[in-house]
Amino acid sequence: QVQLEESGGGLVQTGGSLRLSCAASGRTFSRYTMGWFRQTPGKEREFVALISRSDGITLYADSVKGRFTISRDNAKNTVSLQMNSLKVEDTAVYYCAADAGVVSIIPGRYEYWGQGTQVTVSS
Numbered sequence: 001q002v003q004l005e006e007s008g009g010g011l012v013q014t015g016g017s018l019r020l021s022c023a024a025s026g027r028t029f030s031r032y033t034m035g036w037f038r039q040t041p042g043k044e045r046e047f048v049a050l051i052s053r054s055d056g057i058t059l060y061a062d063s064v065k066g067r068f069t070i071s072r073d074n075a076k077n078t079v080s081l082q083m084n085s086l087k088v089e090d091t092a093v094y095y096c097a098a099d100a101g102v103v104s105i106i107p108g109r110y111e112y113w114g115q116g117t118q119v120t121v122s123s
Helices: none
Strands: 004-007 010-013 018-024 033-039 046-051 058-060 068-073 078-083 092-099 117-122
Touching (some): 018 092, 018 117, 033 068, 033 078, 046 068, 046 078
Antiparallel strands (some): 004 018, 018 078, 033 092, 046 058
């Protein structure tokens, strides 16, 4: 069982930066691939970034590549998403997710989810 709690969302202007954090409970954090997803009203949840459990391989959606950076600290049971050069279209609720299975960009493959944190980018 893993419990996830996101923090760091807020309101920022276009071009600004935010850093999201996700704190995980449990002693087996290093066994989980960690992902960030986002969702806007009326749309499906979409993949943003992931970091694998063992070797820290990262993967990004094309829309955020070069602007967002995912990282993890297994000693502190945290995963972060540094978001730079934010755009209005990055506005969404951002969710942290964890899964011990295969590395995937599909939301349905993730077993554990946080409650989400709102990110709003104004023009």
